[in-house]
Amino acid sequence: MILFAIMFAATTPSALTDTQQGDIACVVVLATLAEKQRLGTAPREAADVQQSGKRWAGIVGSRITAQSGQPRELVAVAxxxxxxxxxxxxxxxxxxxxxxxxxxxxxxxxxxxxxPLPKPVKSK
Known part of the structure; x- marks a missing residue:
């Protein structure tokens, strides 16, 4: 019974922290930029984030899901x-x-x- 309670406590979703909300805000800023770049309406000074932004959004989404215990779908909705x-x-x-x-x-x-870095070569 105690083991079940510990397992349940470890998986209980928590509210998103300010840092997590900030990460979501940055993902959104770059996703919006990527869409504006696709449409040709983005500032020319901005870096092209169309490919790297997708990858980073996945990393941030996975991290927030793991840290918060929130379902991936809920993080995606946010x-x-x-x-x-x-x-x-x-x-x-x-x-x-x-x-x-x-x-x-x-x-x-x-x-x-x-x-990862290659394993060191042992000297003879």
């Missing part, structure tokens, strides 16, 4: 709802740049984890 209001806003280049830097750092970390 992202979609945030995107609806973001698309109507004018592009904020400073905010875009901040989110692009965060995305680049997290993608670099993910790449390093996916490609």
């Amino acid at each position: 992202m979609a709802e945030a995107a609806k209001s973001e698309f109507a806003r004018p592009s904020d280049l400073a905010r875009i740049n901040t989110c692009t830097q965060q995305m680049a750092a997290e993608l670099a970390t993910a790449d390093m984890m996916a490609n």
Whole structure:
């Protein structure tokens, strides 16, 4: 019985933290930018995020799902709802740049984890 209670407590979903909500906001900013880039209405100064943004959205979504215990579908709905209001806003280049830097750092970390350093060669 105690083991069941511990397992249940470990999987109980929690509310999204401010950091998680901030991550969702950045994903939405870059998803909106990617859509505007596809439509040709994005600021020219902004980095192209059409491919990297998709990958990062998956990483952030998976991380938030794991951390919060919320179902993946609920996290996706939170992202979609945030995107609806973001698309109507004018592009904020400073905010875009901040989110692009965060995305680049997290993608670099993910790449390093996916490609570990080679094992050292033992000298004879």
